[in-house]
Amino acid sequence: xxxxxxLEKDLILNRVPVKNREDAVRLSIDRLFDKKKIIxxxxxxxxxxxxxxxxxxxVFKSGLAIPHARIKEYGDLSIVVCxxxxxxxxxxxxxxxxxxxxxxLAVSNLYLQVLAALAKLSNDKDFFHALTxxxxxxxxxxxxxxxxxxxxxxxxxxxxxxxxxxxPEMTLKDATDIFYMKKTSYLPVLSEDGHFLGxxxxxxxxxxxxxxxxxMIGSLSFLNSFEPFEKLMNEEDDxxxxxxxxxxxxxxxxxxxxxxxxxxxxxxxxxxxxxxxDGELIGILNIMDILNKVLRR
Amino acid sequence: MNxxxxxxxxxxxxxxxLISSEKINKTIIALxxxxxxxxxxxxxxxxxxxxxxxxxxxxxxxMMVIVGITKETxxxxxxxxxxxxxxxxxxxxxxxxxxxxxxxxxAFLDNVTTVMILTPVIILVAVELGLSPIPxxxxxxxxxxxxxxxxxxxxxxxxxxxxAANFGFTDFLVNLGPxxxxxxxxxxxxxxxxxxxxLKVSIERRARIMEFDxxxxxxxxxxxxxxxxxxxxxxxxxxxxxxxxxxxxxxAMFGAALLMLIAGGxxxxxFFHEIEWGTIFFFIGxxxxxxxxxxxxxxxxxxSAILSFTEGDITLTAELVVWLSGIMSAIVDNIPYVATMIxxxxxxGHAVGAEAVEPIWWSLALGSCFGGNGTMIGASANVVGAxxxxxxxxxxxxxxxxxxxSFITLITLITTSFYVYFIIL
Numbered sequence: 001x002x003x004x005x006x007l008e009k010d011l012i013l014n015r016v017p018v019k020n021r022e023d024a025v026r027l028s029i030d031r032l033f034d035k036k037k038i039i040x041x042x043x044x045x046x047x048x049x050x051x052x053x054x055x056x057x058x059v060f061k062s063g064l065a066i067p068h069a070r071i072k073e074y075g076d077l078s079i080v081v082c083x084x085x086x087x088x089x090x091x092x093x094x095x096x097x098x099x100x101x102x103x104x105l106a107v108s109n110l111y112l113q114v115l116a117a118l119a120k121l122s123n124d125k126d127f128f129h130a131l132t133x134x135x136x137x138x139x140x141x142x143x144x145x146x147x148x149x150x151x152x153x154x155x156x157x158x159x160x161x162x163x164x165x166x167x168p169e170m171t172l173k174d175a176t177d178i179f180y181m182k183k184t185s186y187l188p189v190l191s192e193d194g195h196f197l198g199x200x201x202x203x204x205x206x207x208x209x210x211x212x213x214x215x216m217i218g219s220l221s222f223l224n225s226f227e228p229f230e231k232l233m234n235e236e237d238d239x240x241x242x243x244x245x246x247x248x249x250x251x252x253x254x255x256x257x258x259x260x261x262x263x264x265x266x267x268x269x270x271x272x273x274x275x276x277x278d279g280e281l282i283g284i285l286n287i288m289d290i291l292n293k294v295l296r297r
Numbered sequence: 298m299n300x301x302x303x304x305x306x307x308x309x310x311x312x313x314x315l316i317s318s319e320k321i322n323k324t325i326i327a328l329x330x331x332x333x334x335x336x337x338x339x340x341x342x343x344x345x346x347x348x349x350x351x352x353x354x355x356x357x358x359x360m361m362v363i364v365g366i367t368k369e370t371x372x373x374x375x376x377x378x379x380x381x382x383x384x385x386x387x388x389x390x391x392x393x394x395x396x397x398x399x400x401x402x403x404a405f406l407d408n409v410t411t412v413m414i415l416t417p418v419i420i421l422v423a424v425e426l427g428l429s430p431i432p433x434x435x436x437x438x439x440x441x442x443x444x445x446x447x448x449x450x451x452x453x454x455x456x457x458x459x460x461a462a463n464f465g466f467t468d469f470l471v472n473l474g475p476x477x478x479x480x481x482x483x484x485x486x487x488x489x490x491x492x493x494x495x496l497k498v499s500i501e502r503r504a505r506i507m508e509f510d511x512x513x514x515x516x517x518x519x520x521x522x523x524x525x526x527x528x529x530x531x532x533x534x535x536x537x538x539x540x541x542x543x544x545x546x547x548x549a550m551f552g553a554a555l556l557m558l559i560a561g562g563x564x565x566x567x568f569f570h571e572i573e574w575g576t577i578f579f580f581i582g583x584x585x586x587x588x589x590x591x592x593x594x595x596x597x598x599x600x601s602a603i604l605s606f607t608e609g610d611i612t613l614t615a616e617l618v619v620w621l622s623g624i625m626s627a628i629v630d631n632i633p634y635v636a637t638m639i640x641x642x643x644x645x646g647h648a649v650g651a652e653a654v655e656p657i658w659w660s661l662a663l664g665s666c667f668g669g670n671g672t673m674i675g676a677s678a679n680v681v682g683a684x685x686x687x688x689x690x691x692x693x694x695x696x697x698x699x700x701x702x703s704f705i706t707l708i709t710l711i712t713t714s715f716y717v718y719f720i721i722l
Contacts, residue, residue, distance in 0.1 A: 211424075212689045216417035219371065222378055222514040 003117055003147040006110075010035045011080045012137035018084035021095070025049055025067050028080035028100035036078070045069060045102060055296060062122035063087070063096040063132070066115060074104040077111055081140065083132055096132040097122070109153060112294060116157045117149045155261050156254035158293045159275045159283035165190050166200055168242035172208065172232070175200060175241050186272035188281050189245045196281040198245040199274060208232050208244055251276045252285055258294055261285055305339045305593045309586055313637075317629040319674075324575045327582025327633075334589040348588030349581050352460035352546045353453075357580070358572055359549025360450055363531065364406050365571020366560055367524040368414060371516040373402065377418040378511035386503030388426055388496035392433055393485050395419055399437040400444025400481050404451045405532075408441045408678035415441075416685045425505045426498045430691050436488050438682035439670050439702050443484060443709065445678075446666035447477040449535070449545060453580075454635040454665045460546075461639045462658045465539035472659050476716040480667070480709040487705060520560055527556040583636045591640045600644035611653055614645070615660040615717050622664025623710045627671020627703070635665050656721045663713045670706040673698035 013031060018024045025046060033042055048069035052058065059065045080100040087094035099118055103111040122128045127143075134140040150157070164182040166175055166189045178187060185202040207215075209232030214220055250268050252261055252275045265273060265287050275283040312330035316323040335345050380398055384390035395415065403411040415437055423430035445451035449459045449469045459469065515521060534548035557568050590596050607613040618638075625634050638661055646654040669676030673683055673695045679702065683693040 213417040213420040213424075213685070216413075216685065217374060217421065219374075219514065219516060221516075222374070222510050222512075223508075 001110075001149045002145070003114070003121075003149050004141050004144045006077070006114060006149065007079055007081065007141060007144065008035075009137045009141060011078070012140050013080070013082045014134060014136055014140065015083055015085045018082065018088055018098075020088060021053070021065065021067065021090045021098070022050075024065075024082045024084060024088065024098040025100055028067075028082045028098065032078055032080050032100075032102075040071060040074070045071060049100070049102075057292065057296065059090050059093050059095060060119060060122055061093065062119075062125075062128060063094060064118060064122035064128070065090055065093075065095040065098045066101065066118065067098060068101040068103070070103055070105045072105045074102055076104070077114070078102045079114065083134070083140075096128070110149070112153050113149045116153055116293075117147065120157075121147060153258050153294070154254060155252045155256040155258070155275055155285050156283070158258065158261075158289040159252075159254075159285045160289065161283045163188065163284045165281075166241050166245070167192070168197055168240065168245065170241045172205065172236040172239045172241065172244065175205060176236060179205065184272075186284065186286075188248075188274055188284065189241055190281060194281075195279060196248070196274065196276055197242075199248045200241060200245045201272075204244055204246060206232075208235075208239065248274050248276075253277055254282060258290065262290055265290070301337075301339060302593045302595060304337065305334065305589055306595060308333055308337075309590055309595075312586060313629065313633055316633055322575070323630070324579040324582065327579050327586060329582075331582040331585035331589075334585060340585065340589040340592045344592065345585045345588060348591075349584045350457065350460050352544050353456050353580060353584075354577060355546035355550050356450065356456055356460075356544075357453070357577060359546065359551075359553040360407070361572045362553035362568055363524070363527060363549070363556055364410055366520070366556055366568060367528065368410070369517065370521040370524055371514045372521055372524070373414045374418050374514040375511050377415055377422075378509050378514060381422050381506050382509060382511065386426065386498070386506035388428060388498055389489065389493050391422060391426075392436055392488055392492060392496065395422075395433060396436045396440035396485065396488060397481075399440040400447075400477075403441035403445040403678070404448045408445045408452060408676065409681050411441045411445075412438055412678045412682045413685070416682050420686065420689055420691070422506060426502050428496060428498060430686060430689070431693055431697075432488075432492050432495070434682050434686045434691070435693065435698055435701050436484075438676070438679045439705055440481065440484060441678045442666065442669045442676050443477060443480050446663065447474050450549075452666050453632050455662055457632075457635055457639060458658055458662050460544075461643065462655070464658065466535035466545060467539065469662075472721065473662060475720070476663065476713060479716070480712055483708055483712065484705055487708070491701075523559045524556065527552050527559070530555070579632070580636075583633050586633075587636045587640060590637070596637075596640040597644050600641040601648070603641065604645055604648060609649060611649070611656060612718065612722055615656045615722060616714055618642075618657055618660040619664040619710065619713055619717055622661055623668035623671065623706065623713075626665045626668030627675040627706065631665040631669055631676070635661065638665075656717060659721050660713075660717050663717070664710070667706060667709045667713060670702045670709070671699075672703060675702075675706075 011031060013027060016027060018027065029042060029046055032038065048071060049067045052069055053067055058067055078101065082098040082100060083096070087096050101111065131140065131143050134143055164178045164184060164187055166178065166187045168189055168191065175187065179202055187200050189197045189200060191197050250264055250270065250273060252264065252273050254275055254277055261273065264270065271287050273285050274281055275285055308330055312326050315321055315326045331345070334340050335342050377395065377398060380394045381391050384394060399411055399415055402415065416434055419433045419437055420430040423433050447470065449455050449466045455469060458464065531548055531552035535545055538545055538548055557565065603614065607617060642654055642657050642661060645657060673679050679698060683698055686693050
């Protein structure tokens with residue numbers, strides 16, 4: 001779907017004088033009510049937008065801000081673009097472009113895809129610069145005419161690609177250090193030439209410290225002075241990642257849908273899943289990505 | 298012998314060998330063989346399904362559910378820790394008392410269940426004492442096989458024999474209890490002589506055992522009370538079932554249903570997970586296989602061969618059965634062995650009278666239960682115990698295990714011979 005077909009000429013405000021975020025929102029909503037027959041209470045909508053902004057996460061480093069609200073029974077997706085005549089400071093971040101959106105309460109796929117597309121476009125510095133310097137609505141639409149909104153939001157849009165990695169010949173000491181430094185609970189294991197071999201979860205690492213018989217007893221509550229990490233501490237220099245890593249039985253592809261990812265993660269109780277294409281690791285999906293980028297966006 | 302008999306015998310022997318080799322899952326083999334028998338027309342489907350001994354199946358299922366629920370309470374760990382503390386962490390006493398616990402538990406639980414519950418705790422205690430867990434693990438497995446012999450529900454061969462010969466719970470206790478007690482005492486003596494010098498630990502190590510707080514191993518006190526009430530009722534029921542005309546299977550299944558109800562029976566599937574369906578279907582397959590052999594007349598040929606070899610002398614036959622069962626159980630799985638022997642003894646009963654073969658039943662029970670200790674692979678409890686030790690880094694080789702266990706088996710079979718000769722006959 002073309003991004004431009006979701007936008008309307010009348011709802012693009014170019015180079016308007018705006019002092020702050022509230023101005024931009026007010027201006028955008030005024031224009032929306034001006035051009036469309038909207039039966040909802042204007043102040044209530046602005047209130048909702050402000051409340052959502054307080055939760056954070058609506059301003060990007062690229063200079064894009066997306067004040068938005070979900071209104072019960074709104075029944076449509078309205079997008080107003082507001083480009084201030086000079087960058088506006090929002091929470092210390094200069095913003096070159098506001099995209100104000102209103103949608104219905106039900107999670108609309110389209111809305112999330114528009115967000116994802118905008119976020120992606122804003123990361124292209126040259127394009128974003130041209131966009132925010134466009135002088136008319138027509139020019140703005142012209143620039144976005146070859147930009148598409150993906151039909152469906154996929155794992156590729158949510159995953160992160162800057163994760164720590166392990167090599168099979170590393171020791172558990174190395175692995176523990178990387179877990180600690182990266183503040184993560186999941187690390188993929190890659191071969192020398194970058195092939196995905198398996199994964200190490202923090203649970204598997206800590207499990208090394210607990211002897212098998214203890215696991216069979218099931219509960220060690222009767223022990224007061226057991227030192228479970230004795231073994232781990234003593235042997236972390238000798239145990240290799242390759243001997244404790246697990247085959248990745250559940251994984252995602254970049255094309256996997258969000259609902260597929262959510263199902264796999266909740267069914268298997270995973271916090272992280274590798275995203276794999278042709279045997280290569282291309283990213284990791286954290287269940288928090290679903291919270292941050294789908295449920296609260 | 299006709300072709301069908303030869304075909305049936307070949308399928309049976311191949312199944313038997315495959316089951317004992319444990320290369321392929323034994324339940325699958327038993328079921329394949331059983332239904333091949335039906336497909337080939339060796340036994341009709343109706344007759345085959347009637348061969349399934351529901352006394353055995355329901356007794357096993359009932360006990361599995363009761364034990365499965367009870368074991369969640371942590372009461373067995375509680376008993377083990379309490380025992381270790383009661384003797385102040387003195388290792389040789391712990392060794393003997395853990396063997397005693399294994400024997401007592403396995404008189405009421407399945408031997409494998411006993412070993413799976415106790416071995417991890419035993420290893421923990423040994424490690425805390427700074428000792429090798431190996432003598433503890435071997436003694437416990439061997440003791441569980443001896444203890445399991447004492448009761449109707451202690452060992453699967455007994456369950457089958459009890460149902461076939463119509464022996465009740467108390468019959469087993471009265472007839473087999475004494476020799477089990479004697480053999481257990483001998484086991485303790487042997488353990489004491491073998492290990493007493495090797496097991497020396499410091500005061501500090503012993504103090505670590507005393508630090509254990511066994512009361513915290515009880516995970517669910519309310520469930521424990523409910524379980525104990527039901528187990529009490531079931532054991533009471535076992536003691537009187539003959540007098541009220543009920544089979545043990547009915548008592549066990551009723552107990553299981555009652556416990557499921559009072560343990561919060563909303564989600565029955567959860568309780569039914571405790572049933573080892575593999576074992577249940579293994580029995581089902583075996584009953585059909587053996588039923589096929591009976592149908593073919595092979596069992597009759599074999600049993601008359603034994604009787605003609607012993608010239609119908611019950612004493613000689615009983616002694617032969619003790620030793621044959623002992624040796625066979627050390628090599629092959631004793632469950633299919635006993636399943637095959639049962640119709641043979643029944644046939645002998647037709648020839649010489651049901652009363653006269655009663656000693657043969659006891660010989661079969663004693664020989665096959667004690668014989669399991671002959672080698673490490675002779676009894677599932679041995680394999681499981683050694684397996685758990687191995688997974689924790691204490692590898693027990695076939696020879697090391699068998700060195701101890703075969704010596705004990707030899708002694709138990711000798712005492713059994715005398716017992717059968719002087720007491721049972």
